[in-house]
Amino acid sequence: MLEVRNLTKIYEGGVLALNRVSFQVPQGQFLAIIGLSGSGKSTLLRCINRLIEPTEGQVIWKGVDITSASPQELRLIRRRIGMVFQNFNLVYRSKVITNVLSGRLGFVNPAWSLLNRFSKEDVQKALQQLERVGIADKAYQRADELSGGQQQRVGIARALMQDPEMILADEPVASLDPVLAHSIMRYLEQINKEDGVTILCSLHFLDLVHRYADRVIALNNGNLVFEGLPQEIDDQKFKAIYGREAERIG
Amino acid sequence: MEKKNKASLWKSLRLGFAIVAVLVVYAYGFQVTKVDLAEFRKESRQDSRIRVMRALARPDIFEYDQEEFIVFASIYVPCPDQPVQIPPPDPSQPYLVIPAHCGKPNEHIQVEGYNFPPNIKGPIFFVPSSDPNATLALQRGNIETDSQGKFITTIRLPNRPSNEVQYLKVITRRNVGWPRFSQTAKDTWDKIIETIFLALLATTIGTIFSVPLSFFAARNLMKDVKSPLTGISLAALGWPLGIGFGLAVARLVQTFLAQWRGQSLISWLLFVGFALLGMLLLRWAVFDPRHEPDERPLKLLRSLAQMTGLIALVLAFFALSQAGVTVGLSLASHLGSFAFLGNFVAQLSDVMTVLLTPAVALAGGAWLGGIGGQIGTKWNDTLPAGAVRFLNGLLSALAVATLSGFLGWGIGWLYEIKNVAYTLVYPAGAGALLGILLAILTRPKQPLPIGLVIYTITRTILNAVRSIEALIMAIVAVIWVGIGPFAGVLALGLHTIASLAKLYSEQVESILPGPIEAITATGATRLQTIVYAVIPQIIPPYISFTMYRWDINVRMSTIIGFAGGGGIGFLLIQNINLLNYRAASTQMLAIAVVVATMDYLSSVMRERFV
Secondary structure, eight states: OEEEEEEEEEOTTSOEEEEEEEEEEOTTOEEEEEOOTTSSHHHHHHHHTTSSOOSEEEEEETTEEGGGOOHHHHHHHHTTEEEEOTTOOOOTTSBHHHHHHGGGTTTSOHHHHHTTOOOHHHHHHHHHHHHHTTOGGGTTSBGGGSOHHHHHHHHHHHHHTTOOSEEEEESTTTTSOHHHHHHHHHHHHHHHHHHOOEEEEEOSOHHHHHHHOSEEEEEETTEEEEEEOGGGOOHHHHHHHHOTTOOOOO | OHHHHHHHHHHHHHHHHHHHHHHHHHHHHHHHTTOOHHHHHOHHHHHHHHHHHHHHHSOSOEEEEEEEEEEEEEEBSSOOSSOOOOOOOOTTSOEEEOTTSBOOTTOEEEEEEESOOTTOEEEEEEEOSSSTTOSOOEEEEEEEOOTTSOEEEEEEOOSOOOSSOEEEEEEEEEEEEEEEEOHHHHHHHHHHHHHHHHHHHHHHHHHHHHHHHHHHTOHHHHTTOOEEHHHHHHHHHHHHHHHHHHHHHHHHHHHHHHTTTTOHHHHHHHHHHHHHHHHHHHHHHSOOTTSOOOOHHHHHHHHHHHHHHHHHHHHHHHHHHHHHHHHHHHHHHHSGGGHHHHHHHHHHHHHHHHHHHHHHHHHHHHHHHHHHHHHHHHHHHHSOHHHHHHHHHHHHHHHHHHHHHHHHHHHHHHHTOOOHIIIIIHHHHHHHHHHHHHHHHSOTTOEEOHHHHHHHHHHHHHHHHHTSOHHHHHHHHHHHHOSSHHHHHHHHHHHHHHHHHHHHHHHHHTSOHHHHHHHHHTTOOHHHHIIIIIHHHHHHHHHHHHHHHHHHHHHHHHHHGGGTOOSHHHHHHHHHHTTOHHHHHHHHHHHHHHHHHHHHHHHHHHHHHO
16 A cells, blocks of 8 residues: 655755645555646656655655655665656666666675676576566667667566566656557556556556556646546546646547 | 948948957967067078988888998199009909099099999098098098999098198998897887886776766766765764774784785785685675664674674785785796796785775775764754754764864974964864854755765866876876886876766766666665666776777877886987987887877777777
């Protein structure tokens, strides 16, 4: 169970990115976060694992207050939260397998990991994760030799290496074509259904929301403007989320 | 329309003014740089220019064994009263024929030569003495034989009248055998090798030190490093304490090991034993993130074990360097012509001994400073705001007082001020006030951008060092370690540290932030993030810049000798000052070849790596 209470983020320079956002996510739910660009979706996801330090409010996960955790406690929390990014954020000059193994960094002996040494089990596990996302044959290629869809699968495999209990996906399909988008979303769905991993996923397209999400929250200018089931988004709600000018497509 | 005209008029006026201003600037430039084409065209200048250019065009690289022919012919100046008897020449040898046999002073007479080697040149002399081998000989011109070994020339007799017989002398030289390298070429070879290795060592030293420095000088890595005042103050207090502790440990360890100096077996055993002990202790003591955090007593025990393990490692390293010196020296005396290898081992171990003490001191400082920072941050997080404010005042006063006390002590040492009130009491008092002011001005729990402060300090120092040209650093280094290539290594190395650290840090600043974010999100430590997200991105540009810098250093090391820094420049400036342009030309040629080769090699290697 993840509970976000009155989460507020004011950037340096006074931009209010999140304004007292509160919501709850039960364990195992697939939550979609929608809203226009700049509405605070990325900030919200990054405040949950404190890649961005929230200004006020609390994030409580499994009874632990993430916002007040010490740096060491924070690392122990982070290693149970996988993260998938819009731009994949792979280390392009490293091999695919190294990128995947880096998901394990929170769990391994720090001294050995600095020398790029991983245990046999971890390497085996990394290969299994790549198998799971269907690119086991690419394991020893450099990450920049892969296509966009393949790179995002590496990103997912990296998150899976953490044995996550929750995955934060920041517009994971925004830079992919519709066919690839569905295949990536299906992997996330599979992880959600089979492994019971909570997924918080920010999305642009409503059809993806309808197809994959259990529940939706919507942000507009840092405010939580909608919380409910995907089917509940009617035309009026849509205009509240995306503004008066917006028109529904698809 | 009117307005537009006005604007264009104004525009052309401005342009005209700008042109006049530029002309004035260049006129003044001509004046101060003393551009003087008349001097340039002067006859004497032209002559010396041509002479030097011709010398430069004939670098002194090869030399031959030479065969010398000296041929005499007797002559009377002026003509004696009786006709003279000239013995007939030996036609199997080169010989001279003077049809007139005699002449008046200053008269032009014809001289013929036969049986000389073909196509050679040589001077012709008048020997004003009855002894043909007299040292004094007046050169009268040069001869050049044709393809039959024959020449005919006309010389002017000198004003040396005598009743005795006098002589004409022709000296010709011929190269025989195969060409071999001249002494200049051999010296140049020695020095160019020295130059290349000078550049290599300077680049290596520079790279080793500038890589860690470049992280501190990278804005994107440092801007997020923030800490509350409590943490900063405690860390600032921990650093000097830790450095003192490290120095004490290093000194103790060295005195402990000194009793076995020269006995390499014992040193080796000590090295292996303490290395194992240290590794085992650290293996147990370093927090393994696979487990949950420890309880308090175990945590303390682990810290203690960490410290003991680190000290054991320090002991092991000192033992290793001691053993290395002994082994190296004994190798040097047994290896014969490979003695330089033994010497290298000994020198390297000596360098290790020299570097270990500051390294241990720094490690001690980092360790205690880190602990201080952690404790401070913890207090800052757990204590109420009022208590934090009070603590901040106290600790920052103490910290700034300590730092300014050290600063005062340093200034006192430099300027030999003996008055303790000026060097210690006043600076410390002022520091304490400053610290309290700092605590009052900042909000109690506000995180301060300490990373940016470190960044700014590092940048400033790097810029200051970089602005001093390596040639000038060489002058200082020569005073320090004496004339020779080692001074050049130090000077170039220091300059390389500053410039590479800047270039490197700019590369760090231009890396993609995404991977850092992703690795941080996996729960990796800061160090792991650097190793996995930063380093893979910066390795290609780092290699490229290191190659480029080696290239620059080779070029610099060719002239660092001008200031006494060793290498080929030393030879070059000597030969230029001695007006020995043919030798200087050899050295310039060597420099050109080496620089061009380095340029080519570095571009090939950069292409391969990047």
